[in-house]
Amino acid sequence: MSLLVLLSLLAVGLFLSMLLLSELGRRIGIARLARDPDGLAKGIGTAEGAVFALLGLLIAFTFSGAGSRFEARRSLVTEEANAISTAYLRLDLLPATAQPELRNLFRRYVDLRTTTYQQVSKDLVAALAKLTETEALQGEIWTTALAAARQPEAPASAPMLLLPALNAMIDITTTRKAASQNHPPPVVFVLLIGLSLVGALLVGYDVAGNQGRTLLHTVAFAGIMSLSVYVILDLEYPRLGLIRVDAADQLLIDLRKSMH
Numbered sequence: 001m002s003l004l005v006l007l008s009l010l011a012v013g014l015f016l017s018m019l020l021l022s023e024l025g026r027r028i029g030i031a032r033l034a035r036d037p038d039g040l041a042k043g044i045g046t047a048e049g050a051v052f053a054l055l056g057l058l059i060a061f062t063f064s065g066a067g068s069r070f071e072a073r074r075s076l077v078t079e080e081a082n083a084i085s086t087a088y089l090r091l092d093l094l095p096a097t098a099q100p101e102l103r104n105l106f107r108r109y110v111d112l113r114t115t116t117y118q119q120v121s122k123d124l125v126a127a128l129a130k131l132t133e134t135e136a137l138q139g140e141i142w143t144t145a146l147a148a149a150r151q152p153e154a155p156a157s158a159p160m161l162l163l164p165a166l167n168a169m170i171d172i173t174t175t176r177k178a179a180s181q182n183h184p185p186p187v188v189f190v191l192l193i194g195l196s197l198v199g200a201l202l203v204g205y206d207v208a209g210n211q212g213r214t215l216l217h218t219v220a221f222a223g224i225m226s227l228s229v230y231v232i233l234d235l236e237y238p239r240l241g242l243i244r245v246d247a248a249d250q251l252l253i254d255l256r257k258s259m260h
Contacts, residue, residue, distance in 0.1 A: 022204035028206020066235035098148035
C-alpha cells in the first residue's frame with residue numbers, strides 16, 4: 001500500500017474519530033446538565049485553554065519543521081547538480097586521453113542519480129539498490145580520476161582542483177540520503193493526533209448546552225485538523241505523497257543534456 005493511500009486513510013480516520021469524540025463529548029455534557037441544571041463544570045476553561053494552546057504550538061512546530069525540511073531537500077538537489085557540474089568541467093584539466101572514459105562515467109552517474117530518488121515512489125528496494133550502485137560508481141570515478149591526475153602530462157593543478165570537486169560531489173550524496181531520513185520522532189505525531197482527538201472531545205462537551213447540534217463548527221474543526229495533519233505528514237515524505245520535490249530533478253536532467 002502506498003504512502004499516499006495510507007495518509008489519506010489516516011486523514012479520513014482522524015476526521016471520523018474527531019466527529020465521534022465530539023459527539024461523545026456532547027453526550028457527556030448533556031448527561032452532566034441532566035444531573036446539574038445549573039450548568040457544566042466550572043473552571044474547565046483553563047484546562048481547555050492549555051490543551052488548545054499546546055495543540056496550536058505543536059501544529060506550528062511540526063508544520064514549520066516539515067516545511068523547512070522540504071525546502072532543504074529541494075535545495076540539496078540544486079547543490080548536487082552544481083557539484084557534479086563543477087567536477088565535470090574540471091575534467092578539462094586532465095590529459096585528453098583520460099577524459100573520454102571519465103566523461104562516460106559521469107554520464108552514467110548523472111543518469112543514476114536522476115533515477116535513484118524518482119524510484120523511491122515506485123520501488124523502495126530498487127531505490128536502495130541504486131544507492132549501492134551509486135557508491136560503486138563513485139569509487140570507480142574516484143580511482144580513474146586519481147590515476148589520470150597522476151599521469152606525467154597532467155598539470156600540477158589538476159589534483160588540487162579536481163579531487164576536492166569530486167569529494168564534494170560524493171559527499172552531497174550522503175547529505176541527501178541523511179536529509180531524506182530526517183524526520184521528527186513518531187511520538188510527536190502521536191501526540192499531535194492525540195491532542196486533536198482530545199480537542200474534539202472538549203469541543204463536543206462545550207456545545208452540550210446549545211439547543212441541538214452545531215455541526216458547522218464541529219465538522220470545520222475536525223476537517224481543518226485532519227487536513228493539517230495530512231499536509232504535515234505529506235511534507236515529511238516529499239517523494240511519496242502529493243507534495244513532491246520531483247520538479248527539482250529537472251536540474252539534473254538539464255545537466256545530463258549538457259554533457260555532450
